[in-house]
Amino acid sequence: MKDVPEDVPRYADMLSAMGTEPRLRIMRLLLAAHPEGMIVGDIGDELEIASSTLSHHLEKLKNEELVKVRREGTFLWYSANAAALQELLGFLYAECCTRNRAIEPRKIVAGR
């Protein structure tokens, strides 16, 4: 398992995209509604975010591949990209403890 330094900026951007209160709320909401997701208007209603601001946040999450979009008529359905999230967590722990094997990576990753 080698280091992949070229991926660091990409994963940093993903973390950063989730690193604000409104966007983290959006991600949690979409995860709760996984896998169908929600339409933009309902997200905005539930989180009370102005439409232009919400659009800006959704664009960022989309750019970082944290959410996916599909159109259905006049509605856009946004949903969490579970595979990308999984990748991100894998990357974070990829080298865990490689300099000292006292603790198993799974022990940290797996959680409850």
Place this chain on the structure above:
Amino acid sequence: MKDVPEDVPRYADMLSAMGTEPRLRIMRLLLAAHPEGMIVGDIGDELEIASSTLSHHLEKLKNEELVKVRREGTFLWYSANAAALQELLGFLYAECCTRNRAIEPRKIVAGR
């Protein structure tokens, strides 16, 4: 399992703290060196970060409880806070799919 909206800002700050290239590199380095961690000077040498800049980044990671510090003589040893990371991941997925149980949360969390 209830929603805990008051925790959102805290976890957003944790994600944001890891959401820059230099700090994500620091976290990965400290995870690789887990659980002893590394001294500031060695982190700076390995990542080629100016000492004042590095200090700034370490302070932020420490404020968000992502790293722990202990002093040993004139050296400061920084190490990853594995428990805090675990909490963060747990929070992210806490409500996964609660609006539709088609997918098991573990399936997304567990990874390889």
Place this chain on the structure above:
DNA sequence: CTATTATTTCGATTATGATAGAAATACAGA
């Protein structure tokens, strides 16, 4: 106390991001 090394704080500059109102675009239906 002095010298030396490790680390942080100060101060200033530059860049990036969050926000939202108003205007523009996309789609569906009559």
Place this chain on the structure above:
DNA sequence: TCTGTATTTCTATCATAATCGAAATAATAG
């Protein structure tokens, strides 16, 4: 085509963050 609703883009403002050199502090050894 005209209308109404959903969503995005435009434009501007304000706040926060990254960076680093220089000076300051912390700890140890002599």
